[in-house]
Amino acid sequence: MYTYDILDHESFEGKEFYQQKAYFIWHIMIDQQHQGKGLGKLAFHKxxxxxxxxxxxxxxxxxxxxxxxxxxxxxxxxSFNFLETGIIQDESIMMIKSIGKKND
Structure with missing residues (x-):
């Protein structure tokens, strides 16, 4: 699994986790004063x-x-087609979305 950090591309880029090729979204947070304005959905879409x-x-x-x-x-x-996996860790539920592979 690879992590991708949109704020700091140096911290985790290219590190492999669990010997599987996947991207992992660690956190997405919108400041409380900006919630409810569609910014989270827009940021997540991007x-x-x-x-x-x-x-x-x-x-x-x-x-x-x-x-x-x-x-x-x-x-x-x-709404972005993520599905629950049934994996629960520390009261958090894992979800995944299948993505295509590059054709070389």
């Missing part, structure tokens, strides 16, 4: 568009976790 270009190479899926009580996050991720 993030997904960038990841789907496979900037760090071939990948099978995008993965993320959301807190089990955060129904707003779950709704957002579901």
């Amino acid at each position: 993030m997904i568009e960038e990841i789907e270009t496979l900037p760090l190479g071939d990948s099978s899926y995008i993965a993320l976790f959301h807190h089990q009580d955060n129904l707003t996050a779950k709704s957002l991720y579901t």
Whole structure:
């Protein structure tokens, strides 16, 4: 799994996790005063568009976790075709979205 940080591309870029080629979204946060304005959806859309270009190479899926009580996050991720995996870790639910591989 590869991580991709839109704020600091040096921290995690290209590191492999769990020996699987995937992109992992660690966090997406919108300041409380800007919530409810569609900015999270816009930012997430831009993030997904960038990841789907496979900037760090071939990948099978995008993965993320959301807190089990955060129904707003779950709704957002579901609207982008993320599916729950059944994996729960520390009260957070893992979701994934399949993405295509580059054809060389």
